[in-house]
Amino acid sequence: MDWTQRKSTEQLAQMAAGETVLIAGWVHRHRHHGGLVFFDVRDRSGVVQVVVRPDNRAFALAASLHPEWVVQVRAVVQHREKAAVNPKIATGHIELIPTELTVLAEALPPPVSPADEGEVDESLRLRHRYLDLRRPVMQRNLEIRHQALQTARRVLSEQGFWEVETPNLTRSTPEGARDFLVPSRLAKGRFYALPQSPQLFKQLLMVAGIERYFQVVHCFRDEDLRADRQLEFVQIDIEQSFVDRQDIMRLGEGLAVALAREVAGWAVPESFPRITYREAMDRYGSDHPDVRFGMPIVDLSERAADGCVPFLDQAVKAGERVVALHFPGSLSRKQVEELSQASAVDLAWLTVEEGQAKGSLGRFFDAESAQLWGAASGTLLIGHGVGDAFLQKVGALRLRLGREGDLIPSRRHEFVWVTDFPLLDWNAEDARWQAVHHPFTAPLDEDAPNIERHPAEVRSKQYDLVLDGHEVAGGSIRIHQREMQERIFAQIGLSAEEAAEKFQFLLEAFRYGAPPHGGIAFGFDRLVMLMAGMTTIREVIAFPLLSSGVDPLTGAPTAVAESQLRELGIAVRPPTAPGRGDLA
RNA sequence: GGAGGCGUGGUGUAGUUGGUUAACAUAACGCCCUGUCACGGCGUAGAUCACGGGUUCGAGCCCCGUCGCCUCCGCCA
Secondary structure, X not given: XXXXXXXXXXXXXXXXXXXXXXXXXXXXXXXXXXXXXXXXXXXXXXXXXXXXXXXXXXXXXXXXXXXXXXXXXXXXXXXXXXXXXXXXXXXXXXXXXXXXXXXXXOOOOOOOOOOOOOOOOHHHHHHOHHHHOOOHHHHHHHHHHXXXXXXXXXXXXXXXXXXXXXXXXXXXXXXXXOOOEEEOOOOOOOEEEOXXXXXXXXXXXXXXXXXXXXXXXXXXOOOOOEOOEOOXXXXXXXXXXXOOHHHHHHHHHHHHHHHHHHHHOOOOOOOOOEEEHHHHHHHHOOOOOOOOOOOOOEEOHHHHOOOOXXXXXXXXXXXXXXXXXXXXXXXXXXXXXXXXXXXOOXXXXXXXXXXXEEOOOHHHXXXXXXXXXXXXXXEEEEEEEOHHHHHHHXXXXXXXXXXXXXXXXXXXXXXXXXXOOEOEEEEOOOOEEEEOOOOOEOEOHHHHHHOOOOHHHOEEOEEEEEEOOEEEEEEEEEOOOHHHHHHHHHHOOOOHHHHXXXXXXXXXXXXXXXXXXXXXXXXXXHHHHHHOOOOOHHHHOOOOOOOOOOOOOOOOOXXXXXXXXXXXXXXXXXXXXXXXXXXX
């Protein structure tokens, strides 16, 4: 068989009538009219219609075809009559008259149909992912992913970045997520860890004088899964020497712009707006705000302090903030109660109807004073509380109102940088300070003196890139001086001995001349998800896991043979040890 | 670990205040059909109503528990 003759269905659209072609693919749909048989052949590029008349040698075989059979068709291209043209299909102006039809493989009726676009239970889709991936939308998603990979590699390579690979079998590191461990056979009782990111290696590459590094790298974090989180995910990891924040941010912008314009086809500006972490929290109640719609959090503490609503006045006197969201529509009392319940924010509300102040605060206001508070139109939702945790609840409420009130222009796409994150935050559970980003992030120069005395006030050289409310990239300028690194370790409760034990190799490397350096990592799956218009990253990963971490296709994770465990020197404990109080 | 939603023929769904034979679409199978393209028409077959227990004369429906899937919180430097 000479497959080089084979044409894609896409190529057929260009062909002249009368040409003989060879195509091959799957039977997409089959329409049998007794005396006339149509079937559509689907390949990666699309579908094309084949017409078979009773006088055709292939008629009997064509009549007996079934969906998803694999066929090969040698045929003459024919232009359809005007009335028969189907404008919905790229090849809708032509059809094929077979001279030879061969069944290459028969197929069982598929449990999930590649020819259907309806919703199907996801575990069933994943169990038969090879069928699910035949659907045109999934093939498009994988193509977008491919194009994004190629564009990223080209853009970075053109700017002098080298793609350097780093190990997957590496050492477990403290901080951050749970590690995936890999037992060592050669050194029984010891373990490798799969990398949560190549963070330490890319810094070593900077010490090594590579200057510009990138990698498309799989990262592993053993934490609960979400719509935008898998145990295994892909980063476009970048690091560069002799740079400051603006250099990496400009680089990240360049890459994001290239991807958005070339792959997604979006019109995005050359550079993106920047807001500080503080502004993001105060205005949107999130460090990854969706800025495609307004309805910012408004601080009404000063107004509330005038005492016209006693309980809000008291809240302000107690050191709380009074904030509001101005929803442009009307809400019922029941809806507000429901929102209050769901958001865990004690919500009051105020609106003006027929010249009268209404809502739970209506009795404290006349129409004029309600307008002063901002309730001229729509509904003012008012809550009070303290701290960023409170603002985050209000931010979640803002998002929900945005979605349910249809305030988000879903066809628009907006990048925004968030900068000046806190360097450290207090972990109440472990009663210690911890790094917000990671312990190698440099503090802002002017804040560095405060690390020991006012750790909560120290800002860092971290920057996150946010797209439509999703964090799609994050990075920082790193600490390249050993003394500063040791101060940070000390502040997060890592003793000199512990630090030496865990990061010996990095600290040692820094003694041999470390250049100033910094970098950024793009969450590739999330970025592709958004560019493909999907709502979970599973739609842009060929073989993802369910949110339980199970792969219904392979059955992973599975038990392993006792002999394998013995070889590794591992004994498995029963999954649930009976408690002391249980009757044995 | 917690909250919410869901679980009914292969697939997607309906199923009222508990009542006889669990309905519809689609896929499958058979017959008919010469211009369809989500083809159409007629017919056939296909369900332990996720699993276990309970209430009841009677449970797909009510109650309790378990399991699975999805979303969110915690967690994810």
